[in-house]
Amino acid sequence: MESVSEVETAADKLACEAGLDEDERFHVTMALREAAVNAVLHGNEYDPSKQIALCFENTGDALVFTVADQGKGLDPETLPDPLAPENLLRGTGRGIFLIRSFMDEVNFRQLHPGTELTMIKHLSPARDKT
Amino acid sequence: MALTIASREVDGITVLDLSGRITLGEGSVQLRDAIRDLISKGQKGILLNLGDVNYIDSSGLGELVSAYTTAKNQSAALKLLKLTKKVHDLLQLTKLYTVFDIYDDEASAIASFK
Numbered sequence: 001m002e003s004v005s006e007v008e009t010a011a012d013k014l015a016c017e018a019g020l021d022e023d024e025r026f027h028v029t030m031a032l033r034e035a036a037v038n039a040v041l042h043g044n045e046y047d048p049s050k051q052i053a054l055c056f057e058n059t060g061d062a063l064v065f066t067v068a069d070q071g072k073g074l075d076p077e078t079l080p081d082p083l084a085p086e087n088l089l090r091g092t093g094r095g096i097f098l099i100r101s102f103m104d105e106v107n108f109r110q111l112h113p114g115t116e117l118t119m120i121k122h123l124s125p126a127r128d129k130t
Numbered sequence: 131m132a133l134t135i136a137s138r139e140v141d142g143i144t145v146l147d148l149s150g151r152i153t154l155g156e157g158s159v160q161l162r163d164a165i166r167d168l169i170s171k172g173q174k175g176i177l178l179n180l181g182d183v184n185y186i187d188s189s190g191l192g193e194l195v196s197a198y199t200t201a202k203n204q205s206a207a208l209k210l211l212k213l214t215k216k217v218h219d220l221l222q223l224t225k226l227y228t229v230f231d232i233y234d235d236e237a238s239a240i241a242s243f244k
Binding site: 026 | 191
């Protein structure tokens with residue numbers, strides 16, 4: 001889990017340098033935390049022989065974060081809706097929902113093996129001027 | 131900042147004052163153990179004071195839900211007190227605001243158990 005904290009810290013640094021406000025930084029770091037936890041826990045299933053690949057980039061228009069694991073793969077369409085009444089009392093299943101809520105674009109790509117998750121936060125023109 | 135939990139009794143209700151983060155590896159297990167300990171001792175009223183909890187991830191949200199259902203299954207009640215804005219917003223986003231009894235004022239929260 002130490003690596004997850006490092007991911008959070010690095011994401012916050014990039015978000016801070018890009019001029020995101022506190023709420024947006026919170027959203028970005030939580031999305032990255034959830035993505036990293038999913039990659040370590042559900043993707044690689046804590047297998048120390050498997051690695052997580054990370055790529056963080058400020059393109060000028062957006063912050064682009066990519067997290068890839070070496071697990072069995074994930075079909076996001078099969079995930080239960082955590083807001084459905086029958087799922088509200090489940091103890092798990094909210095991570096990807098939070099990522100989708102907090103980022104502007106979220107894309108999954110199957111790597112065979114593994115899953116690559118790309119998360120994009122758009123930067124507003126007004127923010128670039130400040 | 132890891133989670134710290136302080137326990138006190140008010141009119142027969144156990145108030146757990148939580149401070150720090152409730153996340154995977156940084157508080158989820160501590161919270162689970164604290165709730166299970168109280169339930170195993172027969173406590174029927176538990177109030178979680180989240181006023182100093184500044185961060186909860188999906189694992190922490192799941193732990194709050196598990197605490198709620200664990201209590202309910204043992205005919206106990208678990209309620210929440212003093213949400214920070216971030217935690218409040220997360221509970222609204224995930225519709226968990228509709229699951230929990232939530233209070234801003236401790237006296238009102240304690241009275242609600244009667």
